Amino acid sequence: MAESVRRLLGKPGAVDLRPYTKLLPAIEAEEEGLRELGDAELKEKAIQLGYAELPYSPADLVDLCAVGREAARRTLGERPFDVQLLGVMALLDGHVTEMATGEGKTLAGALAAAGFALRGKRVHVLSVNDYLARRDADWMRPLYGMLGVTVGWINEDSDTEERKSAYGRDVTYAAVSELGFDVLRDRMVTDADDRVVPEPHVAIIDEADSVLVDEARVPLVLAGAAESVPADIEMADVVRDLKPRLHYEVDGEGRNVQLTDAGIDAVEKALGGVDLYAEDDSSLLPQVNLALHAQVLLQRDVHYVVRDGEVRIINESRGRIALLQRWPDGLQAAVEAKEKVAISETGEILDSITVQALVMRYPTLAGMTGTAMSVAEQLREFYELEVAVVPSNKPNIREDHGTRLYATREEKEDALIARAEEVHKSGRPILIGTQDVAESELLADRLREAGLECVVLNAKNDADEASIIAEAGTYGAVTVSTQMAGRGTDIRLGGSDMSDRDRVVEAGGLFVMGFGRYPSSRLDGQLRGRAGRQGDPGDSIFFVSMDDDLLVEHASETTGYTTTALGEITDEAWLAVVDHAQRVSEGRLLEVHRNTWRYNKLIDVQREVVLEHRELVLTGDQGDRHVKLDRKERHEELVEELDAERVAAAARLITLYHLDRGWTDHNAFLSELREGIHLRYLGRRDPLDEFNREAVPVFKGFLDQARARAAESFAELEVVDGELDVSSVGVKRPSMTWTYMVHDHPFSSALETLVGRLKGDRGSSNGG
Numbered sequence: 164m165a166e167s168v169r170r171l172l173g174k175p176g177a178v179d180l181r182p183y184t185k186l187l188p189a190i191e192a193e194e195e196g197l198r199e200l201g202d203a204e205l206k207e208k209a210i211q212l213g214y215a216e217l218p219y220s221p222a223d224l225v226d227l228c229a230v231g232r233e234a235a236r237r238t239l240g241e242r243p244f245d246v247q248l249l250g251v252m253a254l255l256d257g258h259v260t261e262m263a264t265g266e267g268k269t270l271a272g273a274l275a276a277a278g279f280a281l282r283g284k285r286v287h288v289l290s291v292n293d294y295l296a297r298r299d300a301d302w303m304r305p306l307y308g309m310l311g312v313t314v315g316w317i318n319e320d321s322d323t324e325e326r327k328s329a330y331g332r333d334v335t336y337a338a339v340s341e342l343g344f345d346v347l348r349d350r351m352v353t354d355a356d357d358r359v360v361p362e363p364h365v366a367i368i369d370e371a372d373s374v375l376v377d378e379a380r381v382p383l384v385l386a387g388a389a390e391s392v393p394a395d396i397e398m399a400d401v402v403r404d405l406k407p408r409l410h411y412e413v414d415g416e417g418r419n420v421q422l423t424d425a426g427i428d429a430v431e432k433a434l435g436g437v438d439l440y441a442e443d444d445s446s447l448l449p450q451v452n453l454a455l456h457a458q459v460l461l462q463r464d465v466h467y468v469v470r471d472g473e474v475r476i477i478n479e480s481r482g483r484i485a486l487l488q489r490w491p492d493g494l495q496a497a498v499e500a501k502e503k504v505a506i507s508e509t510g511e512i513l514d515s516i517t518v519q520a521l522v523m524r525y526p527t528l529a530g531m532t533g534t535a536m537s538v539a540e541q542l543r544e545f546y547e548l549e550v551a552v553v554p555s556n557k558p559n560i561r562e563d564h565g566t567r568l569y570a571t572r573e574e575k576e577d578a579l580i581a582r583a584e585e586v587h588k589s590g591r592p593i594l595i596g597t598q599d600v601a602e603s604e605l606l607a608d609r610l611r612e613a614g615l616e617c618v619v620l621n622a623k624n625d626a627d628e629a630s631i632i633a634e635a636g637t638y639g640a641v642t643v644s645t646q647m648a649g650r651g652t653d654i655r656l657g658g659s660d661m662s663d664r665d666r667v668v669e670a671g672g673l674f675v676m677g678f679g680r681y682p683s684s685r686l687d688g689q690l691r692g693r694a695g696r697q698g699d700p701g702d703s704i705f706f707v708s709m710d711d712d713l714l715v716e717h718a719s720e721t722t723g724y725t726t727t728a729l730g731e732i733t734d735e736a737w738l739a740v741v742d743h744a745q746r747v748s749e750g751r752l753l754e755v756h757r758n759t760w761r762y763n764k765l766i767d768v769q770r771e772v773v774l775e776h777r778e779l780v781l782t783g784d785q786g787d788r789h790v791k792l793d794r795k796e797r798h799e800e801l802v803e804e805l806d807a808e809r810v811a812a813a814a815r816l817i818t819l820y821h822l823d824r825g826w827t828d829h830n831a832f833l834s835e836l837r838e839g840i841h842l843r844y845l846g847r848r849d850p851l852d853e854f855n856r857e858a859v860p861v862f863k864g865f866l867d868q869a870r871a872r873a874a875e876s877f878a879e880l881e882v883v884d885g886e887l888d889v890s891s892v893g894v895k896r897p898s899m900t901w902t903y904m905v906h907d908h909p910f911s912s913a914l915e916t917l918v919g920r921l922k923g924d925r926g927s928s929n930g931g
């Protein structure tokens with residue numbers, strides 16, 4: 164069998180591509196005939212494909228791909244390659260397609276989206292950021308137009324009308340987070356017409372491994388401020404006097420702080436002889452912990468600044484001050500108490516949803532990414548998705564060099580700089596991937612000292628980031644970036660306009676260097692994949708040192724090696740230690756994912772119950788019927804005095820309020836339970852079982868309680884000036900809401916560590 168044919172058949176363990184490959188000749192055979200058609204006739208052909216149900220029959224698939232190919236050629240000037248069409252067909256079957264960087268996933272995704280849309284499905288194409296959502300929608304718009312499919316996009320600053328309009332199109336492009344925030348906000352509306360997100364049909368997820376695996380456990384949060392809870396200034400004063408090591412200990416990563424026994428004694432004494440672990444007052448310990456977290460782990464000018472008498476968070480990953488962002492769970496107030504500034508209104512988490520739960524709402528899921536195969540098992544376990552490995556259009560000729568291992572960070576840095584200097588002499592563009600923003604800065608300084616001018620991707624918005632990355636293939640360019648920067652942007656050799664392409668190809672193409680291996684080999688692969696796009700020449704190499712976090716945290720052994728004069732460790736056995744450490748790290752990440760998944764499962768079930776009930780109240784007469792049964796006389800009086808319609812509207816508002824209020828409180832209870840459970844059951848029982856054991860009975864009376872409260876509020880309702888004022892019975896919606904992803908602020912790391920600890924070092928805590 165010819166190599167070119169074999170390449171098109173697919174990879175063992177992945178979806179069999181043969182059924183798709185078989186159709187390619189027929190698709191090609193239609194091409195000439197379609198070229199003869201006018202634009203309107205071509206569109207008519209596409210629309211004709213809509214007169215049947217999904218899935219596509221092989222004959223219809225052929226037509227769809229052929230028409231799509233011709234439409235793309237006319238509108239975008241790009242004729243989809245065979246491999247892209249294989250991707251389209253795999254997406255239409257609901258698979259995650261692995262296509263290398265620069266193979267044209269945007270176009271394949273658009274053709275698949277159009278395929279779903281033509282058959283009456285609403286499609287959400289989910290990107291990793293706003294910039295890509297908008298860029299891809301605008302880029303593909305002419306193609307959709309020619310196929311008779313409408314398209315829209317949503318960005319962070321889209322208003323409600325723009326959102327409604329975008330979601331009203333056949334295909335909508337949005338960042339995963341924006342979609343999630345819309346879903347959360349929709350769950351809080353008091354008028355069904357205010358909802359923006361339609362019923363989910365199909366989601367096509369770009370960068371599917373990042374979204375479905377790396378970010379799956381990240382909660383998207385809707386927070387609101389209604390009533391203020393007094394922050395504990397006394398607590399702040401008590402913890403201010405505590406001494407490190409004597410009274411509290413901080414874990415190695417600076418993510419967690421714990422009172423020692425001496426610390427517990429000191430706090431109990433300072434608070435007037437209380438018992439922090441008293442069964443009957445469970446609120447003290449969390450308050451002390453918050454104050455301690457604020458005092459010890461959150462540093463002024465690192466994590467936040469105090470400006471104009473306010474505490475403002477610095478977004479660590481992006482290095483800029485985040486407006487409208489606050490810490491959750493009273494932490495904001497604890498920091499304000501620490502800094503002795505006025506306590507702002509305390510926000511509370513109204514509701515949250517994990518990325519995983521968000522995408523699981525879709526009956527049909529598909530995804531695309533350059534690196535899916537190594538997470539194939541997870542995609543199957545968590546999402547029942549299979550991976551289709553689509554071969555590249557041209558063979559990959561990139562050279563991936565072996566990892567270079569050094570004893571210390573300095574030696575690793577020296578080696579990387581020396582290599583960069585050498586490569587730079589030939590004019591080859593260099594892309595250096597680092598682990599975080601701070602590291603990028605340090606490395607850039609060293610490069611500049613060595614006379615290498617470089618661009619650092621840092622604290623920019625997505626659009627700027629993309630345009631910098633787009634130029635990373637320019638002759639002589641040196642670009643330093645973190646893993647996540649400029650995602651979804653193609654690095655073309657010779658600059659974005661490829662004007663200097665020949666010279667760069669001649670020199671050897673893009674040289675990618677990794678400053679440290681990532682927590683998973685898949686992330687290494689993503690960086691490598693930046694070079695060698697579409698059969699381009701290129702190289703990749705990683706520099707690692709024994710004091711890299713990856714090795715310090717996960718290596719089986721870290722001493723006893725020998726080095727060369729330049730500090731390099733060349734022994735194969737030690738290189739195997741690096742690979743092993745990465746596998747341990749991957750296992751740990753998977754464990755965290757699994758754990759969050761297990762915790763969230765129960766929460767999701769409970770949320771579903773509440774939401775179902777809420778729907779009946781919002782769109783039906785459930786609220787009114789219940790208060791009529793529970794407070795018959797008052798109901799009759801009010802109807803007589805006003806009219807049935809206005810009474811029903813008030814009953815609806817009151818019932819929704821108590822449902823939402825109840826859910827917010829229950830949510831807070833669950834997260835407190837989850838955070839506290841490992842302390843209380845340390846080493847004795849499975850914390851997850853305990854969590855379920857306590858969370859289930861508490862939820863049992865949830866709906867009845869909300870109904871009883873609504874009835875009580877309803878009974879107190881008075882007519883004032885011919886109107887029913889629900890706020891007079893305490894029914895107040897949050898005056899302001901805001902959203903965030905939990906990995907945006909430091910509390911998340913504490914939570915993650917906590918989850919990690921549920922599995923890990925069970926014995927190291929105290930006081931439990």
Ligand SMILES: Nc1ncnc2c1ncn2[C@@H]1O[C@H](COP(=O)(O)OP(=O)(O)OP(=O)(O)O)[C@@H](O)[C@H]1O
Binds near residue numbers: 266
């Ligand atoms: N059939 C085609 N013919 C010519 N050029 C194409 C074709 N398909 C895609 N391209 C071009 O290839 C480039 C890469 O496309 P795209 O950005 O969609 O790649 P990708 O697979 O999403 O890569 P990444 O992994 O960087 O997101 C784009 O500039 C696009 O215009």
